[in-house]
Amino acid sequence: MKFNSTLCFAGLLLGSIPGALSQDAKFAKAIDEYIDQRFEAPAEATAALLEELRKAGMKNAEQLEDAIRAPRASYPEFPDLKGQMMTMAVECYHVDYKTRTFLLGSPDLDLEKPVSLVVVGHGGNSSMTPQRAEATAEMYLKAYAPILKDWNAVLVVPSSSRGWGHIGNSLILSSISQVSRMIPVDPDRIYVTGQSMGGHMAFRAALILPDRWGAVSPHSGGYNFVEKGNIANLFAVPGYAVWGRTEPYGINTDNRANQRWAKEHGLDDWTWVEKNGGHTIYQDELPRIAKFFRDHPRNLYPSMVYFRMGGAMKFVKTWNVQGWPEHTIHSETRPLRWNQRHWIEVEPRPDEKTPLEVLATLSDEKPNHFEILTNHVRKLTMLIHPDRMKVDLSKPLSISVNGKTEFSGIVKPDPAGMLNRVREYDDRGRIYHASVTLELDSDQEINFEKELASRR
Incomplete structure (x- = not known):
């Protein structure tokens, strides 16, 4: 695994990945351009696209869904991401904050197949310097690298000097948006994990934006959500929580309280693991977390x-x-x-x-x-x-x-x-x-x- 490659993707010209997944050329480019406009699209953009697709032969909602879910018409050309670390500049879409996000591809990354993303939240604090945030993010990328073994996936590790509140949420989503325009990402196989402050972030992702993820895995983070009265919101997404027996800040007692409630009330999609240790990333849990993630694609349509x-x-x-x-x-x-x-x-x-x-x-x-x-x-x-x-x-x-x-x-x-x-x-x-x-x-x-x- 190599960690010495750095690449800023800004300004790369679009081109096709040889052999990459394709979609009906009549629909692909038009849908890409429409989605890429986001909120900047003119009011008539949706009606105009539907008329264009109708003229190109689209007949029903099922066909439209297939076209939306299909990969983009083209992706940027960039160096092989297999086992490589790269960085990209990210400008948050919802707030005026810029930073860098680290990427690491799995050793057997195959861009001819849909790619899973694992977003990692790093530890630290909400007033880190950008330089310290980047160094910490790179350290977490290396620590979580084993989660990629035998998986067609990419680690996405944003560096945040603004913590993991709503600026952090925007940073995560903006990073995902950018990566999804670089490689064919499976939108139903995006996962969130992290340790310490990043563990808080993983819990917040489950509580606030649960229907964006397949599953989450907070490590050595979180609060007593029973006391806060919002633990039932964890039913919205599967989770795998890990913490140490001797955690600081009451993290161990908080997670035990959450675990007790979960067992008493049938929160069966959550796994709770207390380790014999302290405030750290437990490497022996990473293969089990990877399997948990792979076993849980997103379900937007629960009963x-x-x-x-x-x-x-x-x-x-x-x-x-x-x-x-x-x-x-x-x-x-x-x-x-x-x-x-x-x-x-x-x-x-x-x-x-x-x-x-x-x-x-x-x-x-x-x-x-x-x-x-x-x-x-x-x-x-x-x-x-x-x-x-x-x-x-x-x-x-x-x-x-x-x-x-x-x-x-x-x-x-x-x-x-x-x-x-x-x-x-x-x-x-x-x-x-x-x-x-x-x-x-x-x-x-x-x-x-x-x-x-x-x-x-």
Whole structure:
């Protein structure tokens, strides 16, 4: 494994990777250009693209999904990434912060196949110098390198001198966006791990942006989420938590509390491992974590969705850290939001003191029927993927909210909505064919623990 190659990808000309995955040439370039515009696209861009695709022969939403999920028409030419470390300049999309991200390809990296990404959060603090952040990121890249063995994957290790709050979230997502334009990334096989401050980041990724990842693995990080009242949000994504018996800062006792709750309440998609040691990266766990990741592609369409969140659910302010400049957040023009959880999206109520809460299930007994419980929610959108959610859009669909039928009828496919959501999130796997938006005026207390027990 070599660690002495450095490359900045900015300004490289586009070219085709020999033998790389291809998609229908009639659709590829147009879809690439549309998604690359993100929020800078003109208002008529979606309608114009749909008309262009229709004229090129696209007939239905299924064909559109296939075209979106397919690899890009072309990728940059760059030196072989097999077993090589490279760096790239990254400019955050949602905030005015620039830094560098380290990449490391697996020894047998094959760009003719979809590539998994493993994002690693490094330790340190929120006021590191850029030089120290880069040195720390490179150290973590080397420590996590064994996770790539026998896996077609790339490590993505951003260097952050702004911690792992919302600037860190933007940095992670911006790095993923950039890498996805360099190599054919599988959008449903992106994972997050990290240790110490990076372990906090992995937990935050699970709690705030869970439907972006296949799974997460926090190491020697996290807080007592039982006390914070948000541990149930971990149901949204599988996890593999590791910590030492003699951790500082109460990390060991916090993780034990989380572990107890998880075992008592059926958080079965999480593995909890306490090691006989302290605050470190446990190398013997990396092969097991790699297998855990490989066994868990992202599932955007679970039969049950739980959501508990308050505030603006959007990046509107940074941490108030002494020494930081006054950052400009593009909250209106390039929003980073987290009010969607899988196939449920709520309208935030920033002035509401109590968190908004939703428990939504696809009925096993009644076809095309959804049962939703909500508390303090006034507007909700339900997103639909017919095949993955076993919904027949040719037949009436019914939605019950807090015991009352709020919708019953035919739902038509919405290709414009599909494209808009993919472009906003820059996520080619975030596919929904249709949606229903409901205005609500009722509340119901949700005992999530009781609901879980009734389903076990």
